[in-house]
Amino acid sequence: CGKCHRYLKMIESRPQRLHCPICNETYTVPQNGTIRLYKEVRCPLDDFELLLWSQGTKGKNIVFCPYCFSHPPFANMPKGSACHWCLHPTCPQSMESRAVDACPECPNGLFVLDDSTAPKYRFNCNRCPTMLLVSDAIKQISVGNVPCEKCSAMHLHIKLDPAKLPKAAGDEGESETRTTFSECAFCSDVLCHLFQLVQSRQEARQSNSARGGSNTRAGGRRGRRPGGRTRAGLS
Numbered sequence: 001c002g003k004c005h006r007y008l009k010m011i012e013s014r015p016q017r018l019h020c021p022i023c024n025e026t027y028t029v030p031q032n033g034t035i036r037l038y039k040e041v042r043c044p045l046d047d048f049e050l051l052l053w054s055q056g057t058k059g060k061n062i063v064f065c066p067y068c069f070s071h072p073p074f075a076n077m078p079k080g081s082a083c084h085w086c087l088h089p090t091c092p093q094s095m096e097s098r099a100v101d102a103c104p105e106c107p108n109g110l111f112v113l114d115d116s117t118a119p120k121y122r123f124n125c126n127r128c129p130t131m132l133l134v135s136d137a138i139k140q141i142s143v144g145n146v147p148c149e150k151c152s153a154m155h156l157h158i159k160l161d162p163a164k165l166p167k168a169a170g171d172e173g174e175s176e177t178r179t180t181f182s183e184c185a186f187c188s189d190v191l192c193h194l195f196q197l198v199q200s201r202q203e204a205r206q207s208n209s210a211r212g213g214s215n216t217r218a219g220g221r222r223g224r225r226p227g228g229r230t231r232a233g234l235s
Contacts, residue, residue, distance in 0.1 A: 001020045003023050015031055016035070027069065028070050029051070029069065035053050037049060038052040046067045048068075050093065061114050062083075063084070064082035074087045083095070084112040098143050099112050103125040104130075105130040108127060110127075111125055133198055135164070138160060138161075140158070141158050141159075144156060151186060153186050155183055156181070156182075156183070156185045158180070160178075160180075
């Protein structure tokens, strides 16, 4: 609890919720998933420890603050918003820090970096079930603050494991010598093949079949909507 700094209790009966016996306050949480602590990181707005809600290996992972989830801190955030909707300008977990590009599968959605299972990474759309899976060849990834001049996606800082690079990832000589990138992954002939667009859970198999396992180069070039990440995520 960010107020009394004592442990919150998870009430397992549906709907699941968190309760602080000291403050006598109850907080709603996302349903139909597992919830655990997230890296012992605290929300900069209310000092509550962040939690991770997960649907498992084939579903989404969402980081959220129990207090913000019940009491949205910004006017444009609806109740039940997790960190991938947060407009905090400097929090490392917020949409402002982690959104990379517009989702090609839904209006107004943004792909937000999910590093909760690092070194396995992915990007989750903050509006629909679409996910952007990241190849195991990428051993480290973070979102930069420079937009691509061609497609407006944010540059990514990427470190590759050359031993895991597929042959189709580009020139073999270059992949052996260059393992660090700070650029737009969707406009790069080497990097664009290391991402795959899918739907979470059962929808993932249907999406792969329909698209033939296509990568996201075309989706990435779509870029963000006018107004940048904030407007795209909340309009």
